[in-house]
Amino acid sequence: MTTQVCIIGAGPAGLLLGHLLKAEGVDCVVLERRAPDYILSRIRAGVLETITVELMERLGLDARMKSEGLWHDGFNLADGDRLIRIDMADLVGSRVMVYGQTEITKDLMDACDERGLEVVYEAEDVALHDVEGDAPYVTYSKDGAEHRVDCRFVAGCDGFHGPSRKAIPASVGKEFERVYPFGWLGILADVPPCNHELIYANHERGFGLASMRSETRSRYYVDVPLTDAVEDWGDERLWDELAIRLGPEAAANITRGPALEKSIAPLRSYVFAPMRHGRLLLCGDSAHIVPPTGAKGLNLAASDVHYASAALAAFFKANDHDAIAGYSDKALARVWKSERFSWSLTKLMHRFPEDGPFERAMQVAELDYIASSRAAQTSIAENYVGLPV
Numbered sequence: 126m127t128t129q130v131c132i133i134g135a136g137p138a139g140l141l142l143g144h145l146l147k148a149e150g151v152d153c154v155v156l157e158r159r160a161p162d163y164i165l166s167r168i169r170a171g172v173l174e175t176i177t178v179e180l181m182e183r184l185g186l187d188a189r190m191k192s193e194g195l196w197h198d199g200f201n202l203a204d205g206d207r208l209i210r211i212d213m214a215d216l217v218g219s220r221v222m223v224y225g226q227t228e229i230t231k232d233l234m235d236a237c238d239e240r241g242l243e244v245v246y247e248a249e250d251v252a253l254h255d256v257e258g259d260a261p262y263v264t265y266s267k268d269g270a271e272h273r274v275d276c277r278f279v280a281g282c283d284g285f286h287g288p289s290r291k292a293i294p295a296s297v298g299k300e301f302e303r304v305y306p307f308g309w310l311g312i313l314a315d316v317p318p319c320n321h322e323l324i325y326a327n328h329e330r331g332f333g334l335a336s337m338r339s340e341t342r343s344r345y346y347v348d349v350p351l352t353d354a355v356e357d358w359g360d361e362r363l364w365d366e367l368a369i370r371l372g373p374e375a376a377a378n379i380t381r382g383p384a385l386e387k388s389i390a391p392l393r394s395y396v397f398a399p400m401r402h403g404r405l406l407l408c409g410d411s412a413h414i415v416p417p418t419g420a421k422g423l424n425l426a427a428s429d430v431h432y433a434s435a436a437l438a439a440f441f442k443a444n445d446h447d448a449i450a451g452y453s454d455k456a457l458a459r460v461w462k463s464e465r466f467s468w469s470l471t472k473l474m475h476r477f478p479e480d481g482p483f484e485r486a487m488q489v490a491e492l493d494y495i496a497s498s499r500a501a502q503t504s505i506a507e508n509y510v511g512l513p514v
């Protein structure tokens with residue numbers, strides 16, 4: 126098979142990029158290791174920044190998001206009994222959309238046939254070749270047969286563990302990493318949310334987050350030691366812990382229910398630079414990971430894809446090599462700012478095992494400052510709704 130761009134990975138980054146390229150008249154194909162049902166069973170992010178909403182609007186795939194998603198004007202930081210509301214609408218005149226990554230992915234998948242975006246699911250042994258030259262190609266096997274895709278560019282949208290980043294020689298790239306000493310245990314349940322807005326809580330027993338997918342479906346998280354397993358956390362134990370960490374007011378409104386899904390995600394900050402090598406462009410989790418505090422992972426994948434699709438369209442329409450050359454710096458400038466915000470909110474809202482009274486006093490002082498300063502709240506709000514692309 127021959128195409129202009131071979132996209133590896135059909136997560137949000139790969140599918141968004143595929144649709145954007147198709148809309149620009151650039152030919153592409155997506156190779157995905159998993160089956161569609163498996164991809165749609167992964168419960169991940171839930172908060173969309175303006176850029177992600179705008180990309181779905183640009184593609185004309187925003188109808189379900191607009192009817193089923195929830196606009197949120199604000200969110201809350203809880204510290205013990207104190208609740209600090211960050212009023213994004215008032216502070217920065219913008220808001221976020223609560224709509225699950227699973228739903229975005231479904232909307233993008235459902236539109237593939239109609240828009241002629243070819244996705245090869247259950248593609249095994251995907252391997253990248255000759256990305257340093259002008260004629261790269263990708264090989265894979267499916268149903269026992271070997272296949273080859275000849276292309277002009279490869280887009281590595283294959284998440285943190287995929288083959289794309291590994292195709293860049295260690296001598297060319299640099300890794301920046303911070304691993305955190307806990308993971309987030311998440312529960313999804315068909316119960317009404319305990320609050321109409323999200324609550325991020327810093328409690329002496331640890332972090333808690335009350336989120337939602339709809340008026341009738343809730344998503345909650347607590348941080349747990351990396352040594353804990355999902356089996357250690359029966360539903361009742363988890364609901365009890367959430368009620369403590371989220372504080373008495375939220376606890377009074379928690380409706381308990383059986384878990385539809387429960388999983389533990391480790392927390393990590395990671396950046397690989399540069400995000401382009403020769404004819405290979407990395408987008409999303411293949412190039413960077415943020416800890417989930419701040420809900421930036423999916424949104425960063427969207428902003429990368431925004432830059433990558435523009436660069437690829439400029440190349441194919443106007444032979445603009447500079448656009449390709451500039452992709453990594455453009456994307457990384459925004460990546461680092463989201464990394465900083467996610468890291469700082471993680472530090473502010475979690476109790477680290479190595480922290481002592483001084484570090485706790487710093488958290489309290491910062492929360493006091495945020496509570497009393499419109500400037501501090503504005504900074505948090507502008508980062509949370511998403512910095513400009």
Ligand code: FAD
Binds near residue numbers: 139168171226285389
């Ligand atoms: P992915 O969604 O990982 O998609 C990559 C795709 O590539 C996958 O479909 C994968 O199957 C495919 N792939 C991998 N290897 C190969 C291969 N060899 N060949 C072909 N295809 C391959 N973010 C938040 O903001 N909030 C959250 O609560 C949150 N929770 C998360 C929980 C977990 C367990 C994880 C892993 C991430 C979470 N994130 C969260 C982050 C967010 O989901 C990611 O940032 C987002 O999915 C990035 O999209 P992506 O398309 O770059 O990568």
Ligand code: DHB
Binds near residue numbers: 169170171337417418
């Ligand atoms: C959700 C996840 C996040 O990481 C976050 O910061 C807010 C909400 C969620 O899954 O709903």
